[in-house]
Amino acid sequence: MSSRFIQIHWLASYPATLLNRDETGLAKRIPFGGTIRSRVSSQCLKRHWRVAGQGSVEASKAHPWSLANVGVPTGSRSKEVVERRILPAASAEINASQEAMDSAKEVLVEKLYGTKAADIKQRQALFFGDPEIEYLAQRTKEALTQEQPEAVTESLKSFFKDERANLRALKHGAGLETALFGRMVTADPESNRDAAIHVAHALTVHAIERELDFMAVVDDLKREDRESDAGAAGVFDMELASGLYYGYTVIDIPLLVSNMAEDEEAAAKVVEHLIHLIADVTPGAKKGSTAPYSYAEFMLVEAGSSQPRTLANAYRKAVTIRDGDMAESAVSALSSHLARLDQAYKTGELRRQLSVLDTAIPDCDAVSLDELASFAGSHVGVNRT
Amino acid sequence: MKVLLLRLEAPLMAFGGVVIDNHGVIDKLPSASLLTGLLANALGFRRGETARLQRLQSRLCYAVRGDRPGRMLQDFQTAQLRKDDKAWTTRGFPAGRDGGAKTYGSPHIRYRQYHADASVVVATRLDPEDDSPTLADCASALTSPARPLFIGRKSCPPSEPMLIDLVEADSLSEGLEHVPLPGNCDPQTVWLYEQNERADDASLIRLAGRRDWKNDVHQGTEYWQRSPWGESS
Numbered sequence: 241m242s243s244r245f246i247q248i249h250w251l252a253s254y255p256a257t258l259l260n261r262d263e264t265g266l267a268k269r270i271p272f273g274g275t276i277r278s279r280v281s282s283q284c285l286k287r288h289w290r291v292a293g294q295g296s297v298e299a300s301k302a303h304p305w306s307l308a309n310v311g312v313p314t315g316s317r318s319k320e321v322v323e324r325r326i327l328p329a330a331s332a333e334i335n336a337s338q339e340a341m342d343s344a345k346e347v348l349v350e351k352l353y354g355t356k357a358a359d360i361k362q363r364q365a366l367f368f369g370d371p372e373i374e375y376l377a378q379r380t381k382e383a384l385t386q387e388q389p390e391a392v393t394e395s396l397k398s399f400f401k402d403e404r405a406n407l408r409a410l411k412h413g414a415g416l417e418t419a420l421f422g423r424m425v426t427a428d429p430e431s432n433r434d435a436a437i438h439v440a441h442a443l444t445v446h447a448i449e450r451e452l453d454f455m456a457v458v459d460d461l462k463r464e465d466r467e468s469d470a471g472a473a474g475v476f477d478m479e480l481a482s483g484l485y486y487g488y489t490v491i492d493i494p495l496l497v498s499n500m501a502e503d504e505e506a507a508a509k510v511v512e513h514l515i516h517l518i519a520d521v522t523p524g525a526k527k528g529s530t531a532p533y534s535y536a537e538f539m540l541v542e543a544g545s546s547q548p549r550t551l552a553n554a555y556r557k558a559v560t561i562r563d564g565d566m567a568e569s570a571v572s573a574l575s576s577h578l579a580r581l582d583q584a585y586k587t588g589e590l591r592r593q594l595s596v597l598d599t600a601i602p603d604c605d606a607v608s609l610d611e612l613a614s615f616a617g618s619h620v621g622v623n624r625t
Numbered sequence: 626m627k628v629l630l631l632r633l634e635a636p637l638m639a640f641g642g643v644v645i646d647n648h649g650v651i652d653k654l655p656s657a658s659l660l661t662g663l664l665a666n667a668l669g670f671r672r673g674e675t676a677r678l679q680r681l682q683s684r685l686c687y688a689v690r691g692d693r694p695g696r697m698l699q700d701f702q703t704a705q706l707r708k709d710d711k712a713w714t715t716r717g718f719p720a721g722r723d724g725g726a727k728t729y730g731s732p733h734i735r736y737r738q739y740h741a742d743a744s745v746v747v748a749t750r751l752d753p754e755d756d757s758p759t760l761a762d763c764a765s766a767l768t769s770p771a772r773p774l775f776i777g778r779k780s781c782p783p784s785e786p787m788l789i790d791l792v793e794a795d796s797l798s799e800g801l802e803h804v805p806l807p808g809n810c811d812p813q814t815v816w817l818y819e820q821n822e823r824a825d826d827a828s829l830i831r832l833a834g835r836r837d838w839k840n841d842v843h844q845g846t847e848y849w850q851r852s853p854w855g856e857s858s
Contacts, residue, residue, distance in 0.1 A: 263701040273742065413713065430672070432672060438779045441780055547786050548773045553785065
């Protein structure tokens with residue numbers, strides 16, 4: 241069965257933390273099903289997956305599964321955008337001679353991949369999406385209408401010279417982060433790269449559990465001074481919340497592959513890496529004072545082509561401690577909700593789960609994180625419309 | 626006439642209104658542009674196909690039943706921008722950032738409003754009916770869309786399948802009667818929203834709901850009335 245979408249559901253527990261704050265310094269909240277829950281915003285989750293919790297893309301190389309560590313295959317199609325995408329699109333509706341095409345190819349390869357780009361395998365990966373390909377193809381087409389090879393070369397070279405700054409920016413945005421998270425330019429919607437990933441705000445499956453932690457700061461130098469008063473150097477408070485969060489993400493497979501210059505193999509790797517990142521990268525602030533590091537206790541990955549949907553409604557009725565162990569109750573609630581949806585809509589997604597808990601979704605293989613990631617990656621390129 | 630019935634429900638939804646500054650405001654009901662974008666996304670339209678989008682929007686008429694009003698949530702977002710950020714454009718020169726370098730010392734702040742825990746039913750028709758895409762095309766696209774669907778913003782995925790049904794009805798509000806009220810709503814707070822041609826009544830809701838897709842700006846004002854559900858017909 242073909243899959244256009246991969247849906248990722250996760251449950252992760254973060255006790256005594258302040259993962260994501262609003263402008264008043266309190267934990268972000270969301271009312272849901274009559275109770276207030278604590279929340280981690282979509283933008284917070286995305287940022288931390290993008291930088292693998294390390295604060296910058298540079299530093300994220302320390303995390304084995306960061307996007308910076310996605311190994312691009314040597315034979316990646318992203319190294320052949322000129323031959324596979326730009327030239328065919330540019331010459332589709334016109335009659336260009338082989339010499340003209342060769343001239344165009346020479347300029348394009350040199351300008352996009354550098355001077356030593358004759359050996360395709362040595363080229364860097366350029367993850368152009370459709371907007372970039374179309375733009376370059378359009379300019380190439382204009383050059384090809386010159387017909388004479390020398391004129392074609394001249395035309396393309398002057399285009400690259402005139403638009404040097406623009407094209408530098410174009411190449412700069414050709415990375416994996418853009419392929420996954422998109423890039424928006426309000427001044428020019430046509431150059432927008434749409435994000436291949438949709439990330440919902442994460443919310444707790446139960447009512448918010450929070451405590452205002454009052455703290456006083458001791459000034460040791462002040463204590464040594466007999467003249468000084470005995471008061472604290474400062475008094476502060478910080479809200480701490482404990483939560484079992486439910487999160488939901490959808491990957492748009494055809495768009496991801498398109499954003500990655502049609503390199504399905506690299507796109508599959510990006511998906512695998514993302515599953516690992518979702519499982520263990522913290523979205524949390526206050527690292528020094530709360531050590532907000534957790535691994536997901538439960539993950540469910542679905543592959544299919546029906547309209548993706550969050551399972552958050554399993555938690556409209558907030559889970560309470562009266563139901564027993566919160567995590568077990570949470571999986572149980574998800575399971576019943578999923579069964580009801582299946583019965584009503586029969587959408588037929590393929591599923592795998594990962595669980596450190598006793599409760600599990602019935603009729604769904606329980607696998608390790610590596611296997612879960614491979615399962616997700618295996619659905620890239622099965623079918624693309 | 627044929628009426629397409631949709632359920633819009635998610636923990637967070639954004640019926641985006643006109644944005645002037647860094648406040649992402651929302652309206653009480655979804656705009657025609659939101660519904661056009663939603664159907665176009667399901668059908669696989671591309672961003673640049675402005676003529677197709679405009680045509681679809683011009684054929685669209687709808688009414689809304691607000692089953693659960695939910696509460697307004699304002700989300701705080703910061704983004705560290707840099708003066709030297711550049712992005713390529715199709716115009717030949719990169720887009721940069723205006724203003725002096727010092728203004729980028731602190732992060733850019735945005736406030737985005739959402740409807741939390743709301744649920745609405747939308748009854749839509751397309752006029753003329755037999756132009757492409759038809760409502761039947763839309764219905765099958767919604768079941769198996771070209772791309773993931775979202776309600777107003779990408780961080781708002783729906784909680785359940787959006788398509789309820791495609792029915793025959795004499796009016797949009799009659800179409801809505803095909804959808805029973807969900808168990809978890811208070812019948813006293815269910816409103817019917819219908820478009821109204823009059824502009825002189827202060828109690829009407831003003832909506833800049835129709836978009837000029839080519840020029841990427843909303844234009845004109847529509848007037849909508851709301852009445853308690855169950856009062857009419």
